[in-house]
Amino acid sequence: MHRAWTKLGLGMLAAAALSACGINDEEPILMNVRSTTTGPDEFAILPAKPLVIPEDLASLPTPTPGGTNRTDATPQADAIVALGGRPERLTPTGQIPSSDAGLVGYSTRYGRTAGIRDTLAAEDLAFRQANNGRLLEQWFNVNTYFDAYEDLSLDQEAELLRLRAAGVRNVSAPPDPNRAQ
Secondary structure, three states: OHHHHHHHHHHHHHHHHHHHOOOOOOOOOOOOOOOOOOOOOHHHOOOOOOOOOOOOHHHOOOOOOOOOOOOOOOHHHHHHHHOOOOHHHHOOOOOOOHHHHHHHHHHOOOOOOOOHHHHHHHHHHHHHHHOOOOHHHHHOOOOOHHHHOHHHOOOHHHHHHHHHHOOOOOOOOOOOOOOOO
């Protein structure tokens, strides 16, 4: 009987050692938002735009393999148009438009740090590696995002009470239950 338990323990130890080989320690994933079902992903399906014959067929672009198509779905550009924006701003040109010069000047009035995105990405990676969850959470792909960032999150109710005490109105917040309407 003792020998059977030893073999079982060694088998579990070997399975645990082999399962740890698949864990990616370089870039931990705290938020697991992938679907675990075997069915279709209805959010991955984007309807194509309707086919339209232009007035002048010479205005059609030359087809390029791997390039874009006039009927390809462009959800970001469509959302920008629906909100009254200009979708041509989606393509970064590396230049700040003259219409945004005032905004950029105001937001950088106290200075700016060159390479801040790379610095923040490295700091976030170090934070996620330090807060990657316990061993069983990693093995069973448990979402540890909210636990890892809990100390950094805002207590919404306490902040709303603080703002109300200071006399700040927030029309999008629910009404104060202690105040008579």
